Structures are given as C-alpha cells and as structure tokens.
Amino acid sequence: MNNTLQQLYRSSLSLLTDLYQLTMAYGYWKEGIAEREAVFHLYFRKSPFKGGYTVAAGLAHAVEYLQQLQFTDEDLAYLGSLQGSQGEPLFEQAFLDYLRDLRFTCDVDAIPEGTVVFPSEPLIRVRGPLLQAQLVETPLLTIVNFQTLIATKAARIKDAAKGDTVIEFGMRRAQGIDGSLAATRAAYVGGIDATSNLLAGKLFDIPVRGTHAHSWVQAFESEEQAFEAYGQAFPHDSVFLVDTYNTLEGVRHAIEVAKKLEPTGFKLNGIRLDSGDLTYLSIEARKLLDEAGMGYTNIVASNDLDESIVNSLKQQGARINVWGIGTQLVTAYDQPALGGVYKLAAFKQENGEWSYSLKLSEQLEKTSNPGIQQVRRYYDEQGFIADMIYNEAVPLPEKVLIVNPLDSTRRKSVPEDTLYKDLLIPVLNKGKLVTELPDLKTIRKHREEELSKLHESIRRLLNPHSYPAGLEGSFHQFKTDLVLAIREKGEAAMQERLMQQKQSD
Numbered sequence: 001m002n003n004t005l006q007q008l009y010r011s012s013l014s015l016l017t018d019l020y021q022l023t024m025a026y027g028y029w030k031e032g033i034a035e036r037e038a039v040f041h042l043y044f045r046k047s048p049f050k051g052g053y054t055v056a057a058g059l060a061h062a063v064e065y066l067q068q069l070q071f072t073d074e075d076l077a078y079l080g081s082l083q084g085s086q087g088e089p090l091f092e093q094a095f096l097d098y099l100r101d102l103r104f105t106c107d108v109d110a111i112p113e114g115t116v117v118f119p120s121e122p123l124i125r126v127r128g129p130l131l132q133a134q135l136v137e138t139p140l141l142t143i144v145n146f147q148t149l150i151a152t153k154a155a156r157i158k159d160a161a162k163g164d165t166v167i168e169f170g171m172r173r174a175q176g177i178d179g180s181l182a183a184t185r186a187a188y189v190g191g192i193d194a195t196s197n198l199l200a201g202k203l204f205d206i207p208v209r210g211t212h213a214h215s216w217v218q219a220f221e222s223e224e225q226a227f228e229a230y231g232q233a234f235p236h237d238s239v240f241l242v243d244t245y246n247t248l249e250g251v252r253h254a255i256e257v258a259k260k261l262e263p264t265g266f267k268l269n270g271i272r273l274d275s276g277d278l279t280y281l282s283i284e285a286r287k288l289l290d291e292a293g294m295g296y297t298n299i300v301a302s303n304d305l306d307e308s309i310v311n312s313l314k315q316q317g318a319r320i321n322v323w324g325i326g327t328q329l330v331t332a333y334d335q336p337a338l339g340g341v342y343k344l345a346a347f348k349q350e351n352g353e354w355s356y357s358l359k360l361s362e363q364l365e366k367t368s369n370p371g372i373q374q375v376r377r378y379y380d381e382q383g384f385i386a387d388m389i390y391n392e393a394v395p396l397p398e399k400v401l402i403v404n405p406l407d408s409t410r411r412k413s414v415p416e417d418t419l420y421k422d423l424l425i426p427v428l429n430k431g432k433l434v435t436e437l438p439d440l441k442t443i444r445k446h447r448e449e450e451l452s453k454l455h456e457s458i459r460r461l462l463n464p465h466s467y468p469a470g471l472e473g474s475f476h477q478f479k480t481d482l483v484l485a486i487r488e489k490g491e492a493a494m495q496e497r498l499m500q501q502k503q504s505d
C-alpha cells in the first residue's frame with residue numbers, strides 16, 4: 001500500500017497516541033491481561049452542524065496507521081527515557097522489549113467511507129488483544145473524527161450548491177498542515193469537485209483548480225493590463241478576479257480584455273467575485289457578460305461562504321455557478337470537532353466467557369452500549385427505512401423491534417421480509433487486510449448513492465427530521481438490565497459503607 005501518512009510525517013507513527021495509552025498498556029502487561037480479548041467501538045453521539053446525517057470518512061488513513069504500528073528503536077529509546085515523578089524509569093526494559101515485538105493483530109470491522117451514518121453506530125469495531133485495541137484509541141479518533149466532520153460539512157455545502165461546482169480553497173486557514181491535507185481529502189469524500197491544494201491533489205489524486213489573487217492585479221499598472229497578461233498565459237483557463245478596485249468596473253475590464261484577446265483563440269473561462277453583495281453583483285455581472293455574448297463565462301464566488309450563505313444566495317436568485325469555499329469548510333467553523341468516542345464494550349473473562357461492559361453516565365446519550373455490535377440498515381426501493389444496532393454475539397429474535405435509545409417508548413417494528421444489509425464489514429483479520437479499500441472516486445460515488453437514499457427531510461439543512469436509528473429490542477433490554485445492575489451494585493456498596501461507618505461510630 002502507498003502509505004501517505006508515513007510518507008508525509010515519519011517512518012513510525014507509533015507514538016502518535018496519548019501517554020495514558022502507554023501507561024495503561026504497561027499496566028495491562030504487568031497485570032498479565034494484555035492479551036485478553038477485548039472489543040472496542042468508535043462512534044459519535046450527535047450528528048454535527050445540527051444536521052440530520054453524517055458522512056463516514058477517514059477509514060483508509062486509519063487502516064494505514066494500524067498496519068504500520070511498530071515501535072522503532074528510536075521510539076523505544078524515547079519511551080525508555082521517560083521518567084516518573086521520583087526520577088525512576090516510567091517503563092521497565094522488559095516491557096519495552098515486549099513493545100519491540102508488538103504488531104497489530106486485531107480484527108477490524110468498519111463502515112465503508114462515504115456511508116451515511118447516525119449517532120451511536122459503531123464506525124469502527126476493534127476486536128483483539130486488550131493492550132493493542134486500547135493503544136490505538138487516540139489515533140483512530142483523531143483520524144476519523146476530523147475526516148468525518150469535514151466530509152459531512154462538504155456534503156452539506158454540495159447539497160446547498162444544488163449541482164454547481166464547488167472548489168475547496170481552505171489551506172491557508174486550515175488547522176496546520178495535516179488540517180489542510182486531511183480536510184481536502186475528506187471534503188472530496190463529501191462531494192467537493194476540486195481543490196486549490198496542490199499537495200492534496202498529488203497525494204490523493206484530486207482535481208486541482210484555481211483563479212488568481214488580488215496581488216496579481218496589484219502587481220500591474222492597471223486591472224486591464226493584469227487581465228491581459230494572465231489571459232495571454234492561460235488562453236483557455238483564465239478566471240479573472242474582478243473586485244480589487246470596483247467589481248462591476250472589473251467585470252467590464254474583463255469583458256474588454258476577453259474581446260481583445262478573442263482573435264488569438266482566447267475564451268474567458270470565468271470571473272471571480274470575492275466581496276460585496278454577491279447576489280446583486282452576480283446578477284449584474286451575468287447581464288454584462290450575456291450582453292457581450294459571453295454566456296459561457298462562469299461566475300465564481302468566494303468570501304467566507306458556508307452552506308447557509310450558499311443556500312441563501314441561491315434563494316435570492318444569485319447567478320453564481322461555481323463556489324470557492326475555504327475557511328468555513330476546512331475548519332468546520334460552526335462546529336470544529338465531532339465528539340466521536342472509542343469505548344470498551346466487551347471483555348473476555350479468564351473462563352473464556354464474554355463480559356459485556358459499559359460506561360455509565362448521568363446523561364442517557366452518554367452511556368455506552370455493551371456487546372459486540374453490528375449495524376443493520378433496512379431499506380426498500382425508495383431508500384433507507386431505519387438502522388438497528390444489535391449484538392452480533394446473540395441470536396436475533398424473530399420479530400425485530402427498534403427502540404429509540406433516548407426514549408424507549410418510541411419503537412419501530414420491522415416487517416419480516418424487509419431488505420437489509422449489515423454495515424460493518426471485515427477490513428482487517430488478525431491485522432491483515434482482507435478487503436480492497438476503495439479509491440476516492442469509488443468512495444465519492446458511494447456517498448452520492450447513499451445520500452440519494454435519504455429522505456429530503458433528513459437532508460434538510462435547517463431542523464432536519466431525525467432518521468430512525470436505534471437499538472434492537474432485546475439488546476436495549478440487556479443494556480437497561482446492565483445499567484440497573486450496576487446502579488444497584490453501587491447502591492448496595494454505598495449502603496454497606498454507611499453501615500460500617502455507623503458501627504464504628
């Protein structure tokens with residue numbers, strides 16, 4: 001595999017994790033439970049941007065990371081140099097020797113990139129030795145959280161643009177180098193058509209496009225001279241930025257220069273508006289271009305755009321047909337993080353039986369789901385009907401019921417012969433790749449098909465309808481019983497402590 005992560009950053013990414021993953025790993029190893037089988041799931045709790053759906057992204061990079069996992073001598077020397085608060089080595093040598101031989105041997109099942117997903121659905125399931133499955137928590141989250149967030153933002157922007165071309169312009173405002181590269185890749189998964197980011201274009205085979213900056217115009221004595229020089233350099237690929245001095249004057253200059261260069265075979269591809277009232281200016285610019293017989297010249301707009309401004313400009317009747325979008329897209333400005341988490345859900349006991357585990361929370365939505373989870377999506381010819389999270393290790397009842405995890409009185413029964421597919425597919429078996437990961441073009445096509453199967457009301461930008469996604473009935477009951485048992489146990493322990501205290505008083 002062409003490992004772009006390693007190419008870009010370091011030969012080893014094994015230290016790309018939080019310190020506590022290594023201290024826990026050391027603890028598991030000392031305790032003799034490092035190899036005990038465990039199951040973790042990566043999922044998020046809320047779709048971002050108050051939206052009705054989320055687009056999964058980042059799996060290819062997650063898999064690249066997992067496959068390279070191997071501590072080098074340099075990594076181990078660094079770990080060996082770490083000291084505790086008393087100046088003692090944090091990790092003993094025998095543990096570092098164990099790490100030297102460590103390779104990723106877990107099973108990984110995942111939902112393919114470009115799939116639409118919903119809260120609580122595991123995007124990635126890692127099953128294998130506890131120490132390994134734990135160690136990869138942070139990098140899996142950093143990769144998948146960000147790319148899923150940006151792919152979703154891009155899908156919303158592309159939806160708002162209603163078939164127009166969208167170009168991603170965000171590198172300069174992105175959160176650092178990887179912020180820009182990962183964002184461009186994810187935005188492409190989400191549906192943008194091209195990027196100005198050359199390195200992302202080269203690494204991920206994404207089409208590159210662009211116009212020119214204000215400085216180009218400023219570098220010449222007049223706007224006309226600037227346009228003419230650019231037009232001569234790019235007779236078929238010129239997009240003139242017309243707002244450096246006066247936008248509509250700029251459009252007139254663009255037309256004059258285009259007419260002057262026309263006999264040489266020049267054809268003005270577009271003009272770009274980057275300030276002012278984009279509706280008014282695009283309507284006036286369109287009139288001027290059409291009057292000059294330049295109906296073929298595109299009107300590109302940029303200037304801190306996002307899906308709601310694009311949507312509003314469209315509703316106002318703006319004549320923009322290409323959208324350049326940077327800051328708001330690559331930083332996911334209105335919600336800069338997807339709160340994806342990675343939770344332990346099952347653990348093999350010494351006797352070989354699974355012990356299902358969950359993390360309790362006062363907030364219902366934050367209590368994790370126990371079990372070895374799979375997501376079943378029911379659908380018909382019109383599209384997706386409902387999703388159901390269930391425990392793969394337990395046989396399903398004949399009559400399937402989907403329970404809303406936040407309100408168990410809301411239930412949906414699924415007729416027996418409803419079509420379905422299970423979303424998590426095997427990706428790594430004992431650390432070895434067992435499926436060919438699709439290229440970005442295939443992922444994009446998949447995303448397009450997926451979104452076309454979601455009802456319009458769920459895709460709506462503002463106050464979308466919520467898609468029915470919940471827990472399989474018996475799975476929900478099992479979780480409820482487990483929560484009650486844990487609470488009862490806590491209660492009993494507290495009572496006992498109170499009794500002991502009373503007796504000693």
Ligand SMILES: Nc1ncnc2c1ncn2[C@@H]1O[C@H](COP(=O)(O)OP(=O)(O)OP(=O)(O)O)[C@@H](O)[C@H]1O
Pocket residue numbers: 274275276277278279280302303304305309312313316
């Ligand atoms: N017709 C419109 N309706 C809604 N929003 C618009 C419209 N036209 C432009 N905008 C958006 O309004 C925001 C601010 O634009 P504004 O005109 O205040 O600044 P500007 O023209 O960029 O000024 P500057 O010259 O400093 O760049 C931008 O996000 C822009 O995309």
Ligand SMILES: O=P(O)(O)OC[C@H]1O[C@H](OP(=O)(O)OP(=O)(O)O)[C@H](O)[C@@H]1O
Pocket residue numbers: 169170172173213214274302303304305324325326327328
């Ligand atoms: O607005 P975004 O969605 O981030 O798109 C990218 C912006 O980058 C460029 O601006 P530049 O760096 O020249 O700054 P300015 O236009 O904001 O002054 C370009 O002219 C766009 O306005």
Ligand SMILES: O=C(O)c1cccnc1
Pocket residue numbers: 169170196209210211212213302324326
């Ligand atoms: O090519 C462009 O027009 C461009 C590229 C990056 C940022 N803003 C605009």
